[in-house]
Amino acid sequence: MKKIFYLFLFIFWTSTGVQSQSQVFDIRDYGAIGDGETLCSVAIQSAIDACTAAGGGQVLVPAGRFLSGSIRLKSRVNLHLAEGATLLGSTRRSDYDKNKWYALVLAQEVRDIAITGRGTIDGQGTALAADTDRMYKEGLLAGGYKDNRTHESQRPQLIDFEQCTKVMVSGISLLNSACWVQRYGRCDSLTIDGIKVVSMAFWNNDGIDLVDCRHTLVQHCNINAADDGICLKSDLKDKACEDILIRHCTIRSSASALKFGTNSYGGFKRIKVHNLTIFDTYRSAIALEIVDGGVLEDVEIKHIRAKNTGNAIFLRLGHRNQRVAPGQFRKVHIKDVSVEVPKGRPDEGYALPGPPVKEPHNLMPSSIVGLTDHAIEDVVLEDIRITHAGGGRCAVACVPQDSLHLVPEREKDYPEFSMFGELPAWGIYARHVKGLTLKKIRLTLLESDYRPALIQDDVQGAKIGRISVRKR
Numbered sequence: 001m002k003k004i005f006y007l008f009l010f011i012f013w014t015s016t017g018v019q020s021q022s023q024v025f026d027i028r029d030y031g032a033i034g035d036g037e038t039l040c041s042v043a044i045q046s047a048i049d050a051c052t053a054a055g056g057g058q059v060l061v062p063a064g065r066f067l068s069g070s071i072r073l074k075s076r077v078n079l080h081l082a083e084g085a086t087l088l089g090s091t092r093r094s095d096y097d098k099n100k101w102y103a104l105v106l107a108q109e110v111r112d113i114a115i116t117g118r119g120t121i122d123g124q125g126t127a128l129a130a131d132t133d134r135m136y137k138e139g140l141l142a143g144g145y146k147d148n149r150t151h152e153s154q155r156p157q158l159i160d161f162e163q164c165t166k167v168m169v170s171g172i173s174l175l176n177s178a179c180w181v182q183r184y185g186r187c188d189s190l191t192i193d194g195i196k197v198v199s200m201a202f203w204n205n206d207g208i209d210l211v212d213c214r215h216t217l218v219q220h221c222n223i224n225a226a227d228d229g230i231c232l233k234s235d236l237k238d239k240a241c242e243d244i245l246i247r248h249c250t251i252r253s254s255a256s257a258l259k260f261g262t263n264s265y266g267g268f269k270r271i272k273v274h275n276l277t278i279f280d281t282y283r284s285a286i287a288l289e290i291v292d293g294g295v296l297e298d299v300e301i302k303h304i305r306a307k308n309t310g311n312a313i314f315l316r317l318g319h320r321n322q323r324v325a326p327g328q329f330r331k332v333h334i335k336d337v338s339v340e341v342p343k344g345r346p347d348e349g350y351a352l353p354g355p356p357v358k359e360p361h362n363l364m365p366s367s368i369v370g371l372t373d374h375a376i377e378d379v380v381l382e383d384i385r386i387t388h389a390g391g392g393r394c395a396v397a398c399v400p401q402d403s404l405h406l407v408p409e410r411e412k413d414y415p416e417f418s419m420f421g422e423l424p425a426w427g428i429y430a431r432h433v434k435g436l437t438l439k440k441i442r443l444t445l446l447e448s449d450y451r452p453a454l455i456q457d458d459v460q461g462a463k464i465g466r467i468s469v470r471k472r
Helices: 001-016 041-053 126-136 401-406
Strands: 022-026 035-039 059-060 063-070 075-081 085-089 102-108 110-118 120-122 157-162 165-170 173-175 183-184 189-192 197-200 208-211 214-219 221-227 230-235 240-254 258-264 266-291 294-316 327-339 365-370 376-390 426-446 455-460 462-469
Touching: 022 041, 041 059, 041 063, 041 075, 075 085, 085 102, 085 197, 120 258, 208 214, 208 240, 230 240, 230 266, 240 258, 266 327, 327 426, 365 376
Parallel strands: 022 059, 035 063, 059 075, 063 085, 075 110, 085 120, 102 157, 110 165, 120 173, 157 183, 165 189, 173 197, 183 208, 189 214, 197 221, 208 230, 214 240, 221 240, 230 258, 240 266, 266 294, 294 327, 294 365, 327 376, 365 426, 376 426, 426 455, 426 462
Antiparallel strands: 258 266
């Protein structure tokens, strides 16, 4: 089965995206001026339209700074950003259009599209978000206002592709979004290869969002984001993220580095994640969440190196969406993971750091938590090495071993590693789990902690072998 998976991905990846074509449509030939001040939306769109009408090819953005509002890619078009080229997002909210979400580069229900090159897309997100707020306060936008900002549905992203087939995004740099950096919804045969993301211009700056995508490869990406780094979501109960390979990426996040959820209506199936380097990340290195009735199954995560990260592993089956039955969380294998959990804030000094936890607590353990009548099933943690700062004191917060019932269930709450407040273990805490295998686990404590390393509460069929616990 594993060989078939990789063979399929190789075949799909090598055939994905717009092939090199001789036809080149230079946006300057359609009136674009690269002075960073002249709005070039019409010129760029004209080049795209001419390219697709001619049967496809390359729309060239040459060196220079080309200011633009929303543009739409069409079938058989490769938007190529040459080295030294910057596609500069307009700071006027009125210059943007949308699929479901507003964005600078849009595509919907097209095939064989690409964004390639060594150039940059810069969303100028801080100024754009300010103009979005202005329009909302003047009654020109809907969507609501919360946490001192306009709703994310009104703040433009850099890329939003919806229901597209055979998509390639390669080599480019993506900077300064007013919301999520890039969203791919229900796309099939998608490759994201060798891109750089630096986006801390405003809130909700997820690095990459894959929403109900299939047959997807993400590799060799470098992400520095104010929100989740690489995030898989599922918005529709009859869809799912399926057959996805993520590998050889570096992530820094003021939320979680690798996250499945929060939206989890359909789920996540047959996902492999290999070789991530994670650093200075506020929440979890690995966060897998099913809270909206979906199914998470057949997930393999291995070869993860995380330093200065607030939490190692967070696995959660919850029931946020009360309109449907709880989902299913099963068949997860996490192997060869090394995480260092520090004492202070891991994202100290970064713009837009993660929000403080409101309840008193000591440093959190890794946690695997299901529901009382819907357990997480068949989880294997193998060759896991966690170095934990420790220092937990009852004077800060305390859940004694004989009072495990004091840990709240919070089945409806937003899922994150700190959602239960103080937890009674410093290393690994598991509750409502069927079939938990822990082998080759090494837990290292830097300062003494009042809690034990491992607590299992309502765990059935546990298999434990070769656990090492030591204080350095």
